[in-house]
Amino acid sequence: MTESVLQFSGCRVDLASRKVTLDGQDSRIEPRAFDLLAYLICQRHRVVTKNELMHVLWPRASGSAGALKQAVMKVRQAIGDQGNPPLILTVPRVGYRFMLPPRAGETIAPALEHGAALTVAVLPFDNTTGDPSLDWVELGLMSVVAHGLSQDRRLSLSGMQSFLTEKDRNRLSERSAMPAALQHATGAQRVVSGRVLRHDTGYRLALEVIGSELPAHALLSADTPAALAGPATQALLDRLLPGAAAAAGFGSPAWDLLAIEAFARGLQAAIEQKFAAAIKLFRLATDIEPNHPGAQLELLRAQAAMGDDEAEALAQRLMSRAEKQGDVLLAAHVHQAMGRLYLNRSSALPQAASRLEQALQVAAGRETPDWTAQTLLLQAAAQVKMHQFEATRRSLDLIEQLCAGSGNRIFPLAVLNMRAVMASVEGDLQHAVELSTQVVRSARALRAHRYLVDACDNIAHDLAALGRLAEAVPYAEEAMATAVAMGDWGIAADVAPTLCLLHRLAGVPGASAQLLAALAHLNEIAASASAWAARGHCAAGAGHDAEAAACFEKAAWEQREVNNTFDEHRTLPWLVEALVRCGRLADAQAELDRLSVPPYTYDAQLMAHLLHGRALLTHAQGRHEDASALLEQLLEAPAAHALWKAWACASATWLNPSSLLAQKASALLGAIEKPAR
Numbered sequence: 001m002t003e004s005v006l007q008f009s010g011c012r013v014d015l016a017s018r019k020v021t022l023d024g025q026d027s028r029i030e031p032r033a034f035d036l037l038a039y040l041i042c043q044r045h046r047v048v049t050k051n052e053l054m055h056v057l058w059p060r061a062s063g064s065a066g067a068l069k070q071a072v073m074k075v076r077q078a079i080g081d082q083g084n085p086p087l088i089l090t091v092p093r094v095g096y097r098f099m100l101p102p103r104a105g106e107t108i109a110p111a112l113e114h115g116a117a118l119t120v121a122v123l124p125f126d127n128t129t130g131d132p133s134l135d136w137v138e139l140g141l142m143s144v145v146a147h148g149l150s151q152d153r154r155l156s157l158s159g160m161q162s163f164l165t166e167k168d169r170n171r172l173s174e175r176s177a178m179p180a181a182l183q184h185a186t187g188a189q190r191v192v193s194g195r196v197l198r199h200d201t202g203y204r205l206a207l208e209v210i211g212s213e214l215p216a217h218a219l220l221s222a223d224t225p226a227a228l229a230g231p232a233t234q235a236l237l238d239r240l241l242p243g244a245a246a247a248a249g250f251g252s253p254a255w256d257l258l259a260i261e262a263f264a265r266g267l268q269a270a271i272e273q274k275f276a277a278a279i280k281l282f283r284l285a286t287d288i289e290p291n292h293p294g295a296q297l298e299l300l301r302a303q304a305a306m307g308d309d310e311a312e313a314l315a316q317r318l319m320s321r322a323e324k325q326g327d328v329l330l331a332a333h334v335h336q337a338m339g340r341l342y343l344n345r346s347s348a349l350p351q352a353a354s355r356l357e358q359a360l361q362v363a364a365g366r367e368t369p370d371w372t373a374q375t376l377l378l379q380a381a382a383q384v385k386m387h388q389f390e391a392t393r394r395s396l397d398l399i400e401q402l403c404a405g406s407g408n409r410i411f412p413l414a415v416l417n418m419r420a421v422m423a424s425v426e427g428d429l430q431h432a433v434e435l436s437t438q439v440v441r442s443a444r445a446l447r448a449h450r451y452l453v454d455a456c457d458n459i460a461h462d463l464a465a466l467g468r469l470a471e472a473v474p475y476a477e478e479a480m481a482t483a484v485a486m487g488d489w490g491i492a493a494d495v496a497p498t499l500c501l502l503h504r505l506a507g508v509p510g511a512s513a514q515l516l517a518a519l520a521h522l523n524e525i526a527a528s529a530s531a532w533a534a535r536g537h538c539a540a541g542a543g544h545d546a547e548a549a550a551c552f553e554k555a556a557w558e559q560r561e562v563n564n565t566f567d568e569h570r571t572l573p574w575l576v577e578a579l580v581r582c583g584r585l586a587d588a589q590a591e592l593d594r595l596s597v598p599p600y601t602y603d604a605q606l607m608a609h610l611l612h613g614r615a616l617l618t619h620a621q622g623r624h625e626d627a628s629a630l631l632e633q634l635l636e637a638p639a640a641h642a643l644w645k646a647w648a649c650a651s652a653t654w655l656n657p658s659s660l661l662a663q664k665a666s667a668l669l670g671a672i673e674k675p676a677r
Contacts, residue, residue: 006041009087011079013041022080029078032057037075040088040098049095049401056364072096094401118240119156119370119408121188122146125205126195137196137225139271140264141205141232145192147267147294148233154241156368192236196225205232209239226261259288263295270302273490278302293321297333304341307561311341332363336375343382344564352382373399373411377418384422385566392422413442413451420458427605427639429462436462440475449486453479457495464502467642473502480515489518493525496534497570500541505643509541529558533571536578545582552578565599569606573644576613580620588617608640612647 006013012021018034020027029037039056040048054068072088081087089097122145124138150157190211197204202221205228209216218235222228266281282299289295296318303311315334322331336359342352356379360372380395396415403411420435436459443452456479463472476499483492496519500512516538519531536551552575559568572595579588592614600606611634619627634640634648 009080013037013079015041020078022078027078027080030074033071033074033078036071037079037098040075040096044098047091047095047097047401047404049398051398052364053095055361091404094404118154118190119188120149120190120192120240122149122157122192123194125193128195129198129203131198134196134225136261136265136268138268140261140266140268141196141225141229142194143267143271144229144260144264145194145232145236148229149236149240151294152237152241153366153368156370190240194232196228203228207232207235209236224257224261226257226264229260229264230255255292256288259285259292259295262288263298266295266298266302270298270305272488273305275302275306279306279308293318293327293330297330297337300334300337301340304337307341307344311338328362329366332359332367335359335362336378339375339378339382343378343385349382349386353379353386356382369402370408370411373402373408376402377411377414380418384418384425387425389422389426392418409442409446410448410451413439413446413448416442417451417455417458420455424458424462429466429641432462433459433466449482450491453482453486453491453495456482457498460498460502464498464505465641465643467646469502469505473506476502489525490528493519493528493530493534497530497537500534500537504537504541507541509538512538512541529555529564529567529571532558533567533574536571536574540574540578540581545578549575549578549582549584549587569600569603572600572606573609573613576610577616580613580616585617585620588613592617604639605641608634608637609644611637611640612644612651615648615651 005015010023011027014020015038018031018038020029020034020037035057036053039053050065050068054064057068057071072090075081076083076088079087085099087099089099091097122142125142127134127137146157149155188211190209193208193210195206197206199221202223203225205220205222207218207220216239218232218239220228220231220235222231262281262285266278266285269275269278269281279299279302282295282302285295286292286299296314300311300314300318302308303314315338318334319331321327322334335355339352339356339359342348342355345352356375359375360379363372363375376395376399380392380399383389383392383395396418399411399415416435417439420432420439423429423432423435436455439451439455440459443449443455456475460472460476460479463469463475476495479495480492480499483489483495492515496512496515499515500509503509503511512534516531516535519525519534525531532551532555536548536555539545539551540548552571556568556571556575559565559571572591576588576591579585579591592610595601595606595610611630615627615630615634618630631648631651635645
C-alpha cells in the first residue's frame, strides 16, 4: 500500500492520474517509463533487481538490459534526478532503488510516513498465569496477532522460525536478550513482546513495541485469552501504523472466540511441525468460520506439509475464490502451498517448480521481500532435487540480491545452507562440509537453532560418508542436544537416524537407547520414518538383524508413501543388508529386483551402495567369487561414498580373509576408519 500522490525535490508524482509535474510544469514521460517509476516508488523499501524490472515492464516479451537502462534514464529526466544525492540509486550488478528524500523538519521514521514496508517481529507471548493449560498462548495467540498484522501490506512480518520453540525462552535473562537477538538476526525494525496475566475473573495482555525511540506499551483486558487477539492486533496497528484501518485478521471482534482459539492452537501445532494436529484444529476453525480465507489457507499449508491428498481440492476452491474476488495475493499463496506439497513428491518435482514460479509471477511487486525469498528458497529446493544446479544457483543469487541491505541475516544463512546441500548432492562432500561449517558458526552466533540442527546433521552425515566417523559424532550430538533443548522432538527424530548410525558404526548402539525410549512415548513421532530408521540402526548395531530389517522396511514404506526419495535412498541399502543378515534371502532378492528398474536406477549413488547388499546375498547363496567381484566393483565405483567402501572392505576381510580382495581391502582400511560389523 502506498500514497497516490508523492511530492519531493520540486517534483510531484500522481500515481492515479499517471502525471509527473516538475517545478510546476507538466513533465513528459512515456507510459513504460512511468510504469517503471511507479513500480520503484511502490517498492522503495528495497532494491529491485534488473530481472524483476524487465519482467514487470516487458511481461510478454524479452526486455534487454539496454532498454531498461534507457527507461531509467527517461525517468530520471522526468523527475529531475540530478544524482546528488540520487533519487534513483543504482546498485551495481543488482538493480535500482527509489530513494525518497525526507521532508524538512520530518521526525517520523520514513518507513511509517511514506508507507514502505515496516519489518516487524513478534516474540512468543509469556504465559505468566501459572496455568499450563494456557501454554498455547505463547505461540498460538502470538501467531494469531502476527497473522492479523500481516494483513496490512505496509508491514512485513520477519521470519522467526529459528526462535519460536526455544525451551529456555521463559528465563528472565533469555527473555531480556531475545529482542536484540531477533533484531540482529532478522533486521526487524520493531520487535513486539507480550505477557499474559490473570486479572480478577479474566485475563490481561501486556504488550511492548521495541525499536522506536521510545518503547510503546499497551495493557489489554478480556474475559478469555482468545478474546485478547483482536484488541492486541488493533493496539499494535495503532502503534506501528498510526491511523491504520481496523484489523481484519482472524482475531478481530467479528470472529467466534472458539474459532480463534482453535486457529491459535492450530498455528502453534504447525510451528511445532505437528501437522496432523494442526489440520484437525484448522478444520474446527473453518467449520465455525467457513468463509475465513486465512484459516482455510493455513489448513492448506498444513495439508501440504503432510502430503495430504485433500489439499488439491481445497487449493482449487481457494483459487476459485481468489479469481472471483481478484485477490492476487491469495492466489500466490495457494500456488506456494501447492509447491510445498509437490516438493516432497519425487514424481511431482516439475509441478512443484512450476507452481512456485507461478507464485512468484502472480505476486511480483506485491508481496514482502521475506515472502519472495521464502518462495525462491522452496524453488531452489525443488531444483536441487531435480539436479538442476545452475537454476538452483540463480535462485539463490536472487535471494541474496533481494535481501541485500535489508539487515536480514536469516535468509543469507538459509542460502548458505542450501548451497551446502547442493554440494553434497553433487558429490562434493568436502566442500559441503566446509559450507555447513560456516552455517554452524553463523547459526550459533545468531541463535538460529533450527539451522544449527540442520547444518550439524548435514555435516555429521557428510563426514560419515567420507569415513571420518570420529569427527562426525560431535556434530550429530550437538544437533540432537539442540533439538532436545528446543523441545522439538520432531526435529530430534529427523536427527536420530544419523546419530544412531554413527553409534552403530562406532560399536556403541546402547548410546541411542535413551533417545529411542523418549521417542517411543510420542505416538505421532514414534511412527515416523525417521524414528523407524533410527531404530533400525540401533537394532543392527546390537546384532538384532530381524528387528533391524523390520524397522528399515517400515521406514522405507513410510518414505515411499510421502515420496521422500532422498531419505528412502539412504535407507534402502541398509534394508537389503539387514534382510540378508537375518536370513530373509528371498525378500532381499525381491527388494533388489524391485530396485533394478527406473526411477531407482537413475540414482548412481544408490546403485553403488546397493552393491554391498548384493555381495552379501551372493555370498549367502554360495557364489563367493561373484560376491568378491561385487565388492571390488563397489570399491571402484566413483559414486560410492567412502563409508560404503569401508563397509565393503570390512566385509571382504571376513567373507574370505585369504583373498586378494581382502588384502587390498586391508590396505584401504588404513586410510578409512573401519566401521564395526
